[in-house]
Amino acid sequence: MSLEAKQLTFGYRGKNRKRVLESVDLTVAHGERLGLAGPSGRGKTTLCKLLSGFEAPDGGTVLVDGKPLRDYRGICPVQMIWQHPETAVDPLMKLGDTLREGGPVEEELLEALHIQPAWLERYPAELSGGELQRFCIARALRPGVQYLLCDEITAMLDLITQAQIWTFLLEQVERRDLGLVIVSHNAPLLERLCTRIQDLDK
Amino acid sequence: MEPILQVKDLSISFTQYGRGTRQVLLPVIQDLSLTIRPGQVVAVVGSSGSGKSLLAHGILGILPYNSHMAGEITFLGQPLTPKRAEAVRGTEIVLVPQGVTYLDPLMKVGPQIRKGRRDQKARQASRTALKRYGLGEEVESLYPFELSGGMARRVLIATAAAETPKLVIADEPTPGLDARSAQRVLGHFRELADGGAGVLLITHDLELALTIADRVAVFYAGETVEEADAADFTAGKLRHPYTRALWNALPQNGFVPIPGAQPGPGEVGKGCPFAPRCPKQRPECLSPVSYRELEGGLVRCLYPEGEMV
Numbered sequence: 001m002s003l004e005a006k007q008l009t010f011g012y013r014g015k016n017r018k019r020v021l022e023s024v025d026l027t028v029a030h031g032e033r034l035g036l037a038g039p040s041g042r043g044k045t046t047l048c049k050l051l052s053g054f055e056a057p058d059g060g061t062v063l064v065d066g067k068p069l070r071d072y073r074g075i076c077p078v079q080m081i082w083q084h085p086e087t088a089v090d091p092l093m094k095l096g097d098t099l100r101e102g103g104p105v106e107e108e109l110l111e112a113l114h115i116q117p118a119w120l121e122r123y124p125a126e127l128s129g130g131e132l133q134r135f136c137i138a139r140a141l142r143p144g145v146q147y148l149l150c151d152e153i154t155a156m157l158d159l160i161t162q163a164q165i166w167t168f169l170l171e172q173v174e175r176r177d178l179g180l181v182i183v184s185h186n187a188p189l190l191e192r193l194c195t196r197i198q199d200l201d202k
Numbered sequence: 203m204e205p206i207l208q209v210k211d212l213s214i215s216f217t218q219y220g221r222g223t224r225q226v227l228l229p230v231i232q233d234l235s236l237t238i239r240p241g242q243v244v245a246v247v248g249s250s251g252s253g254k255s256l257l258a259h260g261i262l263g264i265l266p267y268n269s270h271m272a273g274e275i276t277f278l279g280q281p282l283t284p285k286r287a288e289a290v291r292g293t294e295i296v297l298v299p300q301g302v303t304y305l306d307p308l309m310k311v312g313p314q315i316r317k318g319r320r321d322q323k324a325r326q327a328s329r330t331a332l333k334r335y336g337l338g339e340e341v342e343s344l345y346p347f348e349l350s351g352g353m354a355r356r357v358l359i360a361t362a363a364a365e366t367p368k369l370v371i372a373d374e375p376t377p378g379l380d381a382r383s384a385q386r387v388l389g390h391f392r393e394l395a396d397g398g399a400g401v402l403l404i405t406h407d408l409e410l411a412l413t414i415a416d417r418v419a420v421f422y423a424g425e426t427v428e429e430a431d432a433a434d435f436t437a438g439k440l441r442h443p444y445t446r447a448l449w450n451a452l453p454q455n456g457f458v459p460i461p462g463a464q465p466g467p468g469e470v471g472k473g474c475p476f477a478p479r480c481p482k483q484r485p486e487c488l489s490p491v492s493y494r495e496l497e498g499g500l501v502r503c504l505y506p507e508g509e510m511v
Contacts, residue, residue, distance in 0.1 A: 012348060039380045040352025083351050083377075086303055114463040129300065130250025152351065155377030156300075158249030158406040159451035163459035185380040188453040 001065045002029040003078060003147045003179050008050055009059035010043075020046045023060070026198065028147060028179040033170075035190035036183045038200035044183045045083065047200070048149040051181070052080040064146065075102055079140035083152040083183075085132040089124045095135055096120030102142055112168055113138050130157045137165065141172060147179040155184070166193060204279055206369050206400035207261070209236040212273035214253070214260050216467070227270075230256055230467045231424045233493075234273070238369070238400035243391060245403040245411035245432070247448070248421030249464055254404045255300060258371045261402075262297055263287030278368065292317075296362040298372040302354040305346040312342030315361045331360040336386070352379045359387060363394070370394055371402045376410055388414045408448050412436055420445050423465050423475035430499030439508060441501040444476045474502060 005026040011019045020043040028034045036044050049055045051062055053069050053076055062069040064077050082088040089098055099105055099120065110117075113134045124132055133153060140148060150169070154162040170193070173180050184190050190197055214231040231253040238244045248254045259265050261275060263284045275282040277290065291297070306314060315328040332341055335356040346354060359375060372391060376384040388403075392414045395401045405411050411418060412432050419429040420442060428442040440446050450458045462479040465471075473488040474480070480487065482505055493502045 014348065040383055041350040045351065084302055116466075128251040128255075152377070156250065156374060156406065158252075159408060159448045160459055161249055161463075163451040163453075163457050166457075167459055185384070186453070187381065192453045192457055 002027050002032075003051065003065075003181075004063040005047070005051060005060065006063065007060035008047070008057045008062070010046060010050060010055065010057050012046075021050070021057075024200070026051075026181075028181055030146070030177045030179050031174070033173065033180040033182065033193055033195045035194035035197035036181060036200060037185075037187070037190060037197055040185075042200045044200060045151050048080050048151050048181065048183065051147075052076060052078045052149055054080065075142060075144050077144060077146040078149065079142070079145045079147070080149040080151065081133075081136055081140045081153045083155065085129060085136045086124060088136055089132065091124050093123075094120065095122060095124065095127070099135075099139055102139065105138055105142055109138050109141055113165075130161060133157065134165070137169070145176075145178065147181070148173070149181045149183075151183045152185065154189075155186070162189075203239055205237045205239050205276070206278060207236070207238040207402070208274075208276040209234060209257075209261070210274040210276075211235060212257070212260065212271070212275065214256055214265065214272075215270050216266075217268045217270070226468075228467045229424065229470075231260070232470075234424075234426055235493075236402075236419060236426075238402055240398050240400060241395050242417065243395045243401040243403055243415045245405060245415035245418045246421050247405055247408050247411055247418055249406055251464060251466065252421045253424040253467075254406075254421055255373055258297060258373050258402070258404055261287070261371060262291045262295060264291070293365050294367060295369045295371065296365055296367040298359050298362045298370065298375050300373040302346060302349075302351070302358075304358065305354065307346050309345075310342065311344050311346070311349070311357050315342075315357070315364055317361075327364050328360075331364040332357075334363065334390070335360050336383070352383055355379060356383070356387070359390065363390065367394070367399055369400045369402065371404070373404045374406070375403070376405065376407060384410060385413070408435070409452060420448070423470050424467065425470075425475050425502065426493065426500070427474070427476060427502045428499065429501075434499060439497075441496055441499055441506040441508065442476070442503050443480050443482055443507070446507060447479075474504075 008021050008024045010021045038044055050057050115134055115138055154165055182193055212234040215227050215229040218226050218228055220226040246254055260271055312328055315331060316324040329339060337356055375387055391401045412435050415432045418432050418435055419426050422444050428445050440449060447460045450456050460479055471488055472490050474491045477483050477487040491502050491504055493500055496506055
């Protein structure tokens, strides 16, 4: 049982079209924590988008526990947390409505992430970047998620909040036996968090 | 030497509507003082929601309409009035903003850097600026959504450096950059400072800040809790318990999170803002704590590290 990418190939449409990913393979099992490293522009975010169904590959397949990702309906079992939370939410929707779109979320989860109930009555622009990111983490951790893709999710947070969030996420990953993909430029962070590191540059 | 920027007792608060039509004044920054001299990189290190970005917006005079600012800001010896701020921002004072959302999504990168100018000189300047940050000419004809996170950030920096600013305010310029690019970007801020400009580096990344800053101010819940030369930090000489907690939370220094969260605006008591989470808290910490000098630095703590009690 694992999240598998087989020979993924992809390029963005447009006149400057160029291959971002060329025959990339990747496997993450439940309970595994895979680090993705590589310089900017090497396709780390793009790979996450393909793994979570935000983009369809030009070639190759994504399998979730043996079944193609595109055959899943409803809430995607692979949830992505984005580097820029302000671009990951609808700016014209109150956060509470954004959260309810995907079904119920545990109260405990909101509490553990220090999300104040008052925030849910606000619009995204009324929260700071770090607050919004914690909200996005709560949104991704809904029931039914099997794999979590974290694309540089703590890069904008202070050190104490970073340590808090990762301690929390690792505990969730363990308790719910999730598979985790962590994209980060912070080498000491990957060293500390991951069971295995794949370098996209090689 | 005359300071480029001097901030004295700056406070920023917001008016919000509470229940019905009752107005509530929400303080977000309190009694902030800061001096930047020519050639200096001053880092303001603090967590998200501590009011760091508002400091930048306050200096630039681009705070929202429901905000109030008290205190004094002096730029090159003259008070920085809203009118003057409007005249110098974008040329003498430039901002490298935090998010990619500051780029116009419907405008290609080239014209954005040139700010709409079309002459040959502007074209040349934008190309040079891009090249300086390791981006090729082809980037000029891309839209922001076609850029990777790291590229977008370099475009933001190129936009600011295309002018010859006296003061550069960099609001979280490094997240999303790989270690090498981050060092290169910070190196460019260092260069701008060495060329005589002042740089205000706003960041949460203590470690990176220490690699280029001359002086570091640590910010917590809208107040400065410690200010000292960067050399003190690298030597492990930390004054405030919050700074110590930040240090211990580095992945390579133990990755230890202290419990709790930073108090939000309006939740800060009269005393030290860190007191509720401080391992060394005593009852007297809940009364006002003065910002005092200690061995060449400043600290807002009754029982700082390294001082015998």
